[in-house]
Amino acid sequence: MKRVLAGVDLTANLGEITVILGVNGAGKTTTLECAQGLQKRTEGSVRLLGRDPEKADAELRSKVGIMLQEGGLPPSARPLALLRHVAGMYTDPRPVDELAERLGIHEFASTTIRRLSGGQKQRVALAAALVGRPEVVFLDEPSAGLDPQSRQLVVELIEGLRRDGLGIVLTTHLLDDAERLADVVHILDHGRVVTSGTVAEILAERRDVQTRLTLRAQPGLDLAEAFGTRAADGGQLTVSEASAGLYTVDGELAPPDLVALTSWLAARGIMPETLELGRANLQDVFLAIAAESATADAAPQASGRARTGRAA
Numbered sequence: 180m181k182r183v184l185a186g187v188d189l190t191a192n193l194g195e196i197t198v199i200l201g202v203n204g205a206g207k208t209t210t211l212e213c214a215q216g217l218q219k220r221t222e223g224s225v226r227l228l229g230r231d232p233e234k235a236d237a238e239l240r241s242k243v244g245i246m247l248q249e250g251g252l253p254p255s256a257r258p259l260a261l262l263r264h265v266a267g268m269y270t271d272p273r274p275v276d277e278l279a280e281r282l283g284i285h286e287f288a289s290t291t292i293r294r295l296s297g298g299q300k301q302r303v304a305l306a307a308a309l310v311g312r313p314e315v316v317f318l319d320e321p322s323a324g325l326d327p328q329s330r331q332l333v334v335e336l337i338e339g340l341r342r343d344g345l346g347i348v349l350t351t352h353l354l355d356d357a358e359r360l361a362d363v364v365h366i367l368d369h370g371r372v373v374t375s376g377t378v379a380e381i382l383a384e385r386r387d388v389q390t391r392l393t394l395r396a397q398p399g400l401d402l403a404e405a406f407g408t409r410a411a412d413g414g415q416l417t418v419s420e421a422s423a424g425l426y427t428v429d430g431e432l433a434p435p436d437l438v439a440l441t442s443w444l445a446a447r448g449i450m451p452e453t454l455e456l457g458r459a460n461l462q463d464v465f466l467a468i469a470a471e472s473a474t475a476d477a478a479p480q481a482s483g484r485a486r487t488g489r490a491a
């Protein structure tokens with residue numbers, strides 16, 4: 180038997196957006212499916228709104244909205260009819276027309292699911308997960324394959340769900356969305372949670388994934404010279420010309436490095452077109468963790484941080 184999850188210990192709270200990140204195969208979908216009761220766990224414990232999801236009755240199921248990665252939609256159904264059918268299973272559903280309008284589903288309301296584009300299917304699957312006014316929603320890559328406009332719509336919709344007090348657990352590979360939406364992030368690797376916290380906490384923890392400086396000027400400059408031994412082999416800084424005239428300086432930059440750089444430029448009469456200093460973002464941290472994971476045989480053990488609040 181293959182062990183897929185081996186160290187997932189996390190809590191998702193109502194009124195918060197919990198984002199689960201990880202490379203392909205890290206265990207995100209399996210975590211969601213165990214939390215939903217769709218996959219039987221071999222050990223460990225899971226509570227969904229205080230109950231065991233594997234023993235969910237109709238009452239518990241009516242409080243949970245699920246958007247599966249593969250949609251799980253019947254191919255011969257038509258979107259609006261399908262949503263009306265799903266709404267009919269709940270005592271107080273959302274108005275179907277309003278939800279369909281919000282997600283732009285009316286434009287393809289009577290096309291069979293099998294003929295819809297990937298992004299259109301995604302929107303129907305999201306609507307189906309929300310129509311029953313759930314207290315908790317699980318969204319497995321809700322923005323995958325969406326055009327920028329639909330992606331923005333989905334982000335705004337998810338923010339609205341948080342305002343309504345729902346507990347939202349989502350996975351995504353879109354780290355901009357994750358950074359914008361997440362109250363708490365858990366990064367999974369080889370079936371374990373390796374990092375947990377708010378985006379700010381995760382960035383603060385990874386001092387090794389540091390500030391980046393980018394500079395645009397004439398091509399072919401030996402910019403490393405400006406930093407002397409700091410940018411030499413084995414030094415703390417890495418200088419590269421990513422494309423002609425676009426330079427990046429990565430590493431633990433300190434104020435004297437900025438003085439050295441501007442003095443070097445001034446001495447040569449070079450005025451950069453752009454000069455930008457920014458901190459590492461979630462994508463930088465994610466890539467660093469993925470790179471470490473690829474080189475390490477065993478991932479480090481860590482567990483999700485318990486947070487206060489009403490657990491979903």
Ligand SMILES: Nc1ncnc2c1ncn2[C@@H]1O[C@H](COP(=O)(O)OP(=O)(O)OP(=O)(O)O)[C@@H](O)[C@H]1O
Binds near residue numbers: 210
């Ligand atoms: N029932 C199963 N039997 C055997 N292996 C499985 C089973 N379910 C999942 N796996 C394996 O477990 C690992 C985690 O799968 P999972 O679908 O949870 O990953 P994921 O993080 O959601 O990936 P992706 O980003 O590609 O969706 C994968 O290597 C997958 O092949």
